Amino acid sequence: MSTLEIRGLKVSVDTENGPVEILKGVDLTIKSGETHAIMGPNGSGKSTLAYSIAGHPKYQITGGTVTLDGVDLLEMTVDERARAGLFLAMQYPVEVPGVSVSNFLRTAATALRGEAPKLRTWVGEVKSAMAALSMDPAFAERNVNEGFSGGEKKRHEIMQLELLKPKIAILDETDSGLDVDALRIVSEGVVRAKADNDLGVLLITHYTRILRYIKPDFVHVFADGRIVEEGGPELAEKLEANGYAEYVSK
Amino acid sequence: MSTLTTNYLTPTGREEAWRFTPLKRLGGLHDGTFKLATRNTLALTSSAPTGITFERIGRELVSAESKTDDVIVGRIHEAAKEVSVLKIAANAELAEPISLYRLAGGLTDAELSRVQIRIGANAKATVIIENTGDHLIAEDIEIICEPGSNLTVVSLQEWDSKTIHAGRQHAIVDRDATFKSIIVTVGGDVVRLLPTVEFKGQGASVELLGVYFATAGQFFEHRMFVDHLVPNAKSRVNYKGALAGQDAHTVWIGDVFIRAAAEGTDTYELNRNLLLSDGARADSVPNLEIETGEIVGAGHASTTGRFDDEQLFYLMSRGIAVEDARRLVVRGFFNEIVSEIGNSDIQDRLMNRIDQELEKAGAK
Ligand SMILES: Nc1ncnc2c1ncn2[C@@H]1O[C@H](COP(=O)(O)OP(=O)(O)OP(=O)(O)O)[C@@H](O)[C@H]1O
Ligand SMILES: [Mg+2]
Numbered sequence: 001m002s003t004l005e006i007r008g009l010k011v012s013v014d015t016e017n018g019p020v021e022i023l024k025g026v027d028l029t030i031k032s033g034e035t036h037a038i039m040g041p042n043g044s045g046k047s048t049l050a051y052s053i054a055g056h057p058k059y060q061i062t063g064g065t066v067t068l069d070g071v072d073l074l075e076m077t078v079d080e081r082a083r084a085g086l087f088l089a090m091q092y093p094v095e096v097p098g099v100s101v102s103n104f105l106r107t108a109a110t111a112l113r114g115e116a117p118k119l120r121t122w123v124g125e126v127k128s129a130m131a132a133l134s135m136d137p138a139f140a141e142r143n144v145n146e147g148f149s150g151g152e153k154k155r156h157e158i159m160q161l162e163l164l165k166p167k168i169a170i171l172d173e174t175d176s177g178l179d180v181d182a183l184r185i186v187s188e189g190v191v192r193a194k195a196d197n198d199l200g201v202l203l204i205t206h207y208t209r210i211l212r213y214i215k216p217d218f219v220h221v222f223a224d225g226r227i228v229e230e231g232g233p234e235l236a237e238k239l240e241a242n243g244y245a246e247y248v249s250k
Numbered sequence: 251m252s253t254l255t256t257n258y259l260t261p262t263g264r265e266e267a268w269r270f271t272p273l274k275r276l277g278g279l280h281d282g283t284f285k286l287a288t289r290n291t292l293a294l295t296s297s298a299p300t301g302i303t304f305e306r307i308g309r310e311l312v313s314a315e316s317k318t319d320d321v322i323v324g325r326i327h328e329a330a331k332e333v334s335v336l337k338i339a340a341n342a343e344l345a346e347p348i349s350l351y352r353l354a355g356g357l358t359d360a361e362l363s364r365v366q367i368r369i370g371a372n373a374k375a376t377v378i379i380e381n382t383g384d385h386l387i388a389e390d391i392e393i394i395c396e397p398g399s400n401l402t403v404v405s406l407q408e409w410d411s412k413t414i415h416a417g418r419q420h421a422i423v424d425r426d427a428t429f430k431s432i433i434v435t436v437g438g439d440v441v442r443l444l445p446t447v448e449f450k451g452q453g454a455s456v457e458l459l460g461v462y463f464a465t466a467g468q469f470f471e472h473r474m475f476v477d478h479l480v481p482n483a484k485s486r487v488n489y490k491g492a493l494a495g496q497d498a499h500t501v502w503i504g505d506v507f508i509r510a511a512a513e514g515t516d517t518y519e520l521n522r523n524l525l526l527s528d529g530a531r532a533d534s535v536p537n538l539e540i541e542t543g544e545i546v547g548a549g550h551a552s553t554t555g556r557f558d559d560e561q562l563f564y565l566m567s568r569g570i571a572v573e574d575a576r577r578l579v580v581r582g583f584f585n586e587i588v589s590e591i592g593n594s595d596i597q598d599r600l601m602n603r604i605d606q607e608l609e610k611a612g613a614k
Binding site: 054055056057058077078079081082083087088090093094095096097098099103104107108111112143144160164 | 559560561563564565566567568569570571572574575578579581582583584585586
């Protein structure tokens, strides 16, 4: 049983005109097995929240705490956070030229498991993880995300989620850019990861369609750097119908 | 003091071709103040397969196939009484690469070495030259590609730390021939190489590939010149370098000349540098001169940058420690070219060497 606890999180980014505050005090608790959906207008700070928890160097933490099972994540380096059990499926997965998917996955699995996976079982493990996401085995020999289509990148993220078995996963718009079949395939991957590892999920999305596959326990409305309303799945339906007008001041 | 009578002007460092080179560290190769050694250190690794000959021939029997305005190459042609000639017979198809290596050298006197590699019409071969040890050496390699031939020359500068190496690898590429050069420079104190190409016949195609990794105090210069003097030839240049440590200095010059007669030319050159620490300097100067508009394409690009934070973040967000993430990114950066060598033992050795250079530099 794991708990990710975010308390009063404030985050700024450095700009030419000095630091700009993006997150203005975020409180959120995610436990194993729970699914929290975050919905909110463009630019409200959802990706900032995801990156800040994962430790992206661009973001300055100016206040608050983030702990995983009571341990301070903000003191940790990016890789330490991952080894503590955190996973971020990125909105825009990064291309890494010259590094093959298979080399990347094996290096990551070695780091996370503390020892190199046995070659015999590993090959099968990767094959079945790729098959589960309907990825052509040829992707293993391609360079990480290089030349992948938008949807292929997202499948690759969720394939890693299943393979690397974190405790808490943040999925930043994993559903964006997916065709109907890919949406189902990717969603089923998340549902499997939840069932197999009692994964806690923070799911950032603009659309309710993914929530039909991955049923949220809680829905949070995000606006102007903070959570402005919380509710159950019905809140997502209401947002889809009415938009965010009542939550944004301008 | 060498008794050479060369008419070449001794460079002062103000000339365009010498403005980056630390002349004081050239062991006198540029001004003739070296003691001439008698050794010939280039040797065949195993006995020559059929269709191949490797002999030292008196220079009166081997005329130079090319001109040069480089003073060091000029001195080599004056000083070398013999030429090491590697011949690949016409129509030969070699499954295995021809491998050359270095006998013991020295730093107190200078070897001036003249080499000719000649591949006969429609033959196909790969030549690998493995340069190791500590040498003071100037070497000119003329590479003659006869019509329809297909030659790859891999030149590995895995020198020890005191080596001074200057020279030229000049390819003369005839009709419908394919020539690929891969130059790897990861060792030595000063290395200055001129990979140059002269197109002799139409339909020829050339690739000049290179990687270099300079750490503290090392100077590596690669100065291409691709001369498109006939129509319908194709050239590609792609050099990638990394630098780490105080006063690591690399120079890449890409001169491509498309003469008026060279209609239908297709050329692109690229140089990318990865600066892994402060105190290192990468000079990169692409230079395209075009005398005809009737070409297929001509372009160049040059970039010098640091580690990509987004790439490191992505790898680290999967639990990979920062040193391992850097190693992956650097290996990935070089992989595009190293993988072209087509010999997994050498590729593994070079990648391990690159890991070591990175570790040595403690790059941030
Ligand atoms: N360097 C920067 N300078 C100025 N503003 C920045 C900088 N970096 C980020 N921001 C701003 O931070 C805000 C939050 O961005 P973020 O990516 O977190 O939004 P988001 O909620 O994920 O939006 P979307 O739904 O479009 O993905 C945006 O308004 C963005 O412009
Ligand atoms: Mg976003």
